Amino acid sequence: MIVSNKFLWMHIGKAAGTTTGSMFYIIKGILDSNIDMNEKGFLKHDNITRRTTNYETKSIYTREHLNSLDKILNIRRLPEYIMSNTQHGIKHNNRVFNKESMINGFVNHSSTKNLNGHVDTILSSYIEEKEPTHWLRTENINEDFVDMIKNYYDIDEKLETRLLKVRVNVNKDYNKNINEFFTEDEIKEMYKNCPLWCEYEEKIYGR
Numbered sequence: 001m002i003v004s005n006k007f008l009w010m011h012i013g014k015a016a017g018t019t020t021g022s023m024f025y026i027i028k029g030i031l032d033s034n035i036d037m038n039e040k041g042f043l044k045h046d047n048i049t050r051r052t053t054n055y056e057t058k059s060i061y062t063r064e065h066l067n068s069l070d071k072i073l074n075i076r077r078l079p080e081y082i083m084s085n086t087q088h089g090i091k092h093n094n095r096v097f098n099k100e101s102m103i104n105g106f107v108n109h110s111s112t113k114n115l116n117g118h119v120d121t122i123l124s125s126y127i128e129e130k131e132p133t134h135w136l137r138t139e140n141i142n143e144d145f146v147d148m149i150k151n152y153y154d155i156d157e158k159l160e161t162r163l164l165k166v167r168v169n170v171n172k173d174y175n176k177n178i179n180e181f182f183t184e185d186e187i188k189e190m191y192k193n194c195p196l197w198c199e200y201e202e203k204i205y206g207r
Contacts, residue, residue: 001046003036003061006152007133008069010126011044014084014107015074016138018168023145026163031153047125067130072148075204076138078197079178079187082107082119087174103186105194120196135204142166 002009002024009024011017021037021044028035038044041057052063076084085107086098098106106117116122134151136144142164149155149163175181182190191198 001038001042001044001051003039003066003069004032004152005034006070007072008048008066009072010047012074012122012126013045014081015076016136016141017074019141019166020074020136020145022166022168023142023149023163026159026166027149027153030159048128049125070133070151071130072134072136073126073132074136074138074141075200077205078119078191078194078201079182080138080176081197082190083174083176083178083181103182103190103193105190105197119194123197123200135200137204 001011002021009020011021024035025037028037039051039059039061042051042055042059046054048063048066051059052061052066075081082102082105086102105119107119107122134144134148136148146155146160146163155163178187
């Protein structure tokens, strides 16, 4: 979670969050030293509810304050998001690879189908009661970040060029060609099983 006096960005995992955070670090170093890059003692993937209610140590931010800020979220095409999450779980948490669960929309708990691991549950937890002001598409992350940040700061050509070159690939050890893993019918079924994600993806990307 990154907080300024105007906006709030929440780190949805496996949607170019590390690259986005790196660009915010640049903005903090050059334009706004008051940006809070991640309030100490809390987890970087917190949503507003977790940050303000789930810790013994109280956040310096109230729920009301965080909800008053412009909300910025990342998003990614559904099959790529599910694949990246699954591969991350296999690599770092010894999870079982389960294609059926992926098609059903599960990532964080793909072998148990815990609803907390369904992509619609994940997305809704970050949207909560307030719609995002800006969406940053993983596939266009640098350009979308630059367009977004210009709403809050004056960006010169040199800084814009620097931001457009930032890219951090933290999980590159797998085949990212979705069409070599899922059939067209399986992808259609995946979208059918993830109506909320599908709704927002269509709004942001088109069909």
